[in-house]
Amino acid sequence: MYRKKIDLGDIIGVEGYLFHTQKGELTVFVKQLTLLCKTLLPLADKHGGLADKELRYRKRWLDLISHLDVAKVFRTRSHILKEIRSYFDQYQFLEVETPILQSIYGGAEARPFITKLNALDQEMFLRISLEIPLKKLIVGGMHKVYEMARVFRNEGIDRNHNPEFTLLEAYASYWDYFDMMKFVENLFEKLALDLYGTTKVPYTAHEGAETIYVDMKAPWIRLTMKESIKKYANLDPDVLSNEEMRHLLLESAHCDPKKIKGLSRGLLIAALFEFFVEPHLIQPHHIYDHPIETTPLCKPHRDLKYREEGLVERFESFILTQEVCNSYSELNDPEIQRHLLELQSDRREAGDEEASPLDEEFIEAICQGMPPTGGIGIGIDRLVMILTNSHSIRDVLYFPWMKTIQNTSL
Known part of the structure; x- marks a missing residue:
């Protein structure tokens, strides 16, 4: 019945x-x-x-109803976020919340989503980064802060990118980028041990592919950007001329001539790294000492020799060829900061849609006095992809962005 x-x-x-x-x-x-x-x-x-x-x-x-393994991925995601918060608690970081709607955007190079605040008849932007307000809190004496929240970038959609994604940013007074290297690799090692009982995390590129194991055990491989180019591309940036680098990027990497025509020497070195080195970074790597042109928010190198070469105290962490962390010894000199942000603003006026406008309020905050600070940004969705052996960012987002269609009925 x-x-x-x-x-x-x-x-x-x-x-x-x-x-x-x-x-x-x-x-x-x-x-x-x-x-x-x-x-x-x-x-x-x-x-x-x-x-x-x-x-x-x-x-x-x-x-979720039809595939129990999908629900398992999302339960694992929630567990990862819980463990990350626990790790930051151990180091006495304070979790904070900062505005999503902003009157001026910055902290990253990306196109923003634009909206309007009707009550004030004012153009507003969805944040592309968490950096600027968190640094203002550092200036205010909150010496260890972090936020794990959604940011929005009006850019492409692919297996590694979604217009809105979860970003973790953290800042600690009196730390530098070497302190952050240890902090990051210890976090990743802790997460691997918690999930798998070992530091070795399994990964298969696609169905039927051989499983490889990514070893999160600290310390990770550390190479300067120039060292990595020498090791993996067998090229020496200190010997190559700008024209030779452009030729390599055109002929071997098939770069768009328009995009590399006006690149400075530092950006050419960064492009060599992107095209010739990143595909080799399967196991965890910290790539540090980047050209100053790659960021306007990072402190110039403490070593005079490297400072004169135009290097800054920045590192990026790579796993499975993907950047999973970005870190600086943060720039706290207001005069240098103003100069670099003005250069970025000039690029925006010249038509670079990803360059940010000049943020006078942020410069004012830095003028108040910001202690030496280390900062990190970690893409949470990419981290979850690695730790759950997922092959697309859509697999780790509950509701990934999809193009609207008229009829989605079964």
Whole structure:
């Protein structure tokens, strides 16, 4: 009788008692059954399942019902966030919340989403970074702060990028980029041990591919950017001329001539690294001492020799060829800061849509006096991808951005 009334997907309530069948299976002897909710739409059948990947992303509720492994990924994501917060608590960091809507954007090079605050008839932006307000808190005497929240960048969508994503940024007074290297690698090692009982995290590039193991054990491989180019590309940036670097980027990396035509020497070195080195960075690496042109917010190198070469105290962490962390010894000299931000603003006026406008209020805050500070930014979604052996950012976001279509019914 019940089979005629109940369909796959209905939610029922059962009253009865437990017993063991003749085969020893624990089951429920049903005395009363109540239909709590009747499904009006069919579920995917037990054998065929919900096979369309795009449909699974669009209708995540069906995906979760049909695939227990998907729910496991999201439970793991929540556990990772909990463990990250616990780690920061151990180091006495304070978690804070800063505005999503901003009257001026900065802290990264990206195109923002633009909106309007009707009450003030004012153009506003969704934040592209957490950096600027967190540094203002450092100036105010809150010496260890972090925020783990959504940021928004009006850019491309692919397996590693979504227009909104979760970013962790943290700042600690009287730390530098070497302190942050230790802090980051110890965090990743802790997460691997917590999830797998070992520092070796499994990864398969695609179904049927051989599993490789990424070893999170600290300390990680550390190379300067120039050292990494020498090691993995067999090129010496100190010997190559600007024209030779442009030729390599054009002929071997097939770069767009328009994009590299006006690049400075520092940006040419960074481009060599991107195209010739990043594909080799499978195991965890810290790549440090970047050209000053790569960021306007980083402190010039403490060593006069490297400072004269135009290097700054920055590192990026790479795993499986992807950047997972960006860190600076933060620039706290207001005069240098103003000069670098003005250069960035000039690039924006010249048509660079990713360059940020000049933020006078931020410069004023730095003028008040900011202690030496180390900062990090970690892409949480990419971190979760690595730790759950997921191949697309869409696999670790509950509701990834999808192009709107007219009809998504089954």
